[in-house]
Each structure stands twice: as C-alpha cells, then as structure tokens.
Amino acid sequence: MNIEKTITIKEILLDKYDLFKKEMWHRVPKEMRKHIDDTVIKALSCGDISKGFREYMCIKCGFSHKIGFMCEGKFCNKCGRLYALKSAEKQYEKMLKVAHRHVIFTIPDELRNYFYSDRELIKKLQDGLNEVIRYYYSKGKNKYEVGIIAVVHTFGKDIKWNPHVHALITEGGVNKNNNWWTSIGHIPFEYLRKSWQKVVLDIMKNHRQDEDNKCIDISMPVLEFIGKIIQKIHKKGFKTVRRYGLYSRRSSKISQQIIHLYRFMRQRNIDELLKSKKENTINKNWKQRMIEFFGENP
Numbered sequence: 001m002n003i004e005k006t007i008t009i010k011e012i013l014l015d016k017y018d019l020f021k022k023e024m025w026h027r028v029p030k031e032m033r034k035h036i037d038d039t040v041i042k043a044l045s046c047g048d049i050s051k052g053f054r055e056y057m058c059i060k061c062g063f064s065h066k067i068g069f070m071c072e073g074k075f076c077n078k079c080g081r082l083y084a085l086k087s088a089e090k091q092y093e094k095m096l097k098v099a100h101r102h103v104i105f106t107i108p109d110e111l112r113n114y115f116y117s118d119r120e121l122i123k124k125l126q127d128g129l130n131e132v133i134r135y136y137y138s139k140g141k142n143k144y145e146v147g148i149i150a151v152v153h154t155f156g157k158d159i160k161w162n163p164h165v166h167a168l169i170t171e172g173g174v175n176k177n178n179n180w181w182t183s184i185g186h187i188p189f190e191y192l193r194k195s196w197q198k199v200v201l202d203i204m205k206n207h208r209q210d211e212d213n214k215c216i217d218i219s220m221p222v223l224e225f226i227g228k229i230i231q232k233i234h235k236k237g238f239k240t241v242r243r244y245g246l247y248s249r250r251s252s253k254i255s256q257q258i259i260h261l262y263r264f265m266r267q268r269n270i271d272e273l274l275k276s277k278k279e280n281t282i283n284k285n286w287k288q289r290m291i292e293f294f295g296e297n298p
Helices: 009-027 030-044 077-094 109-117 120-136 189-209 222-232 252-281 286-294
Strands: 053-057 064-068 100-105 147-155 161-170 173-175 180-182 241-245
Touching: 009 030, 009 222, 077 241, 109 120, 109 161, 109 189, 120 147, 120 161, 120 189, 120 241, 147 222
Parallel strands: none
Antiparallel strands: 053 064, 100 161, 147 161, 147 241, 173 180
C-alpha cells in the first residue's frame, strides 16, 4: 500500500527557498525583497531551540523538556493561525451587537498584477470601498453613519494572486440628524457594482498618471509554489483590517454608547408593554377595584 508522506510548507521552504531566490528572485518587487526575506527566515526559525527556548522540568523526577521560542509572525503556519484567531476575537469584541451584511469586492483578472507591483494600491481599495458605502447613506434626506470593517485578502483558494476586500457592514446606522440608531436596508446590488467599478477605474487611472469550504488540489512546480505563497506577505506595517464610520477610532466609543442606550430603551419599552398587557389581563375582584379607584381597603 502506498502511503504519501505529508510535506509541510516549512519543509518545502527549507529545501527550496535558496533555489527560489537564485532563480526567481527577479520576479519579486525590489522594495519587497528584504521584508519578504526577513519574514521567511523568521518563520523558518520558529521553534528552533538554537535561537532560544523555554525549559520545563519536573521537580520530582528531574525530566526536562525544551520548547523553542515561537516567531509570532503572520506568515508562519503555526503562529499565523494563532494570530488570525486572536485577531478575529479582537474584532468580534469591538463589533456592535447589531445585524451585519457581508459583501465581497473583487477586481478583474486583467488588473490584478498592477496591485502586485504596487502594494500601496491595495489600501486604496479599502478606502474606495468606504467611500462607496458612505456616499450611499449620506445622499438622502436622512444621513446615516454606518460601521464598516474592511479586510484585505490577496489570494484565492487556488493560491493565485487575487486581491479583494471582504466588508462587514452594519445593517443600520446612526442618524446624523438626531444621533439615534436606525435600522436601514441593504444597498442595491446595481449601485454597488457601478460604484465599485468607478472606484477601481479611478485607482488605475491615477496610478497610470503618477466555493466556500471545498478543498482544491493543485499541482505546480515547487519554485512556482514558493512564489505564490510569499505573495501573501504584505509590506511591513500594512494593515489588512481597516475600520471606517462607526468602527473608526474616532466614533467607536460613541457608537457603542448609542447602541447600548438604543437596546436598553427598546427592551424597556417591550418590558413595559408586556407588563401593561399582563396588568390589563388580570381578573380583579371587587376589593382590588375599590382599592384601585378610592385608595382604601373596604
């Protein structure tokens, strides 16, 4: 029986990364090379005892066990997963307790390489998304400020370069006329499509002037594979998650207070309604009615 050995990304990099640098390094943008090299080397040294370790010892039998320091980098398989979980928990804690809509903003195949050679354009996608949403909710008589969390992904399930933005948008906003929370409907698809097209085309114009949970099996040469996985390394300091509107640092605390007060008032009104309904349905006897009307026990 043939049993295929599972090969980790770390093993592939240890074996072929130097060859990739020798033969394919010219394809990596110059301004990204040092950061990518530092990031990969950092991930390869994760858990390496020679780089430092913690030692645990049993005080009874004297047995000891050493655990190498973790790199805590996003590119590392182990540390990256832990980073993603912590980041998701952090975002959830800050989210308003209201309904949200998930929208994905993509760009055509023909334009994707421009965003690979100039990573600064990726932030403009996030900012452009914010402008599309903000304009829609501010053009009517009632102007609303909604909450937006924009998360950049730079690859798809087939690990090809595919920059796109996932957005979580509150299905409601603070009415700027009275600073009160109001539930509002979703944005029409046609508006989103046309507005997003304009955003992407404007980015490209200015640049020239200055399936769910399915597993996909892909075969490719090892150096091509390494090239694709290092594409996910962003520029140093780049924020893959940006918060706008009610989720911006400026508005976050205020919006939390408004939502808390809104939910409190809504629940209080419901409680009072139920209490009133219960009181009105109680069968009162003659004694109770006399006390209610005259304030005295007969």
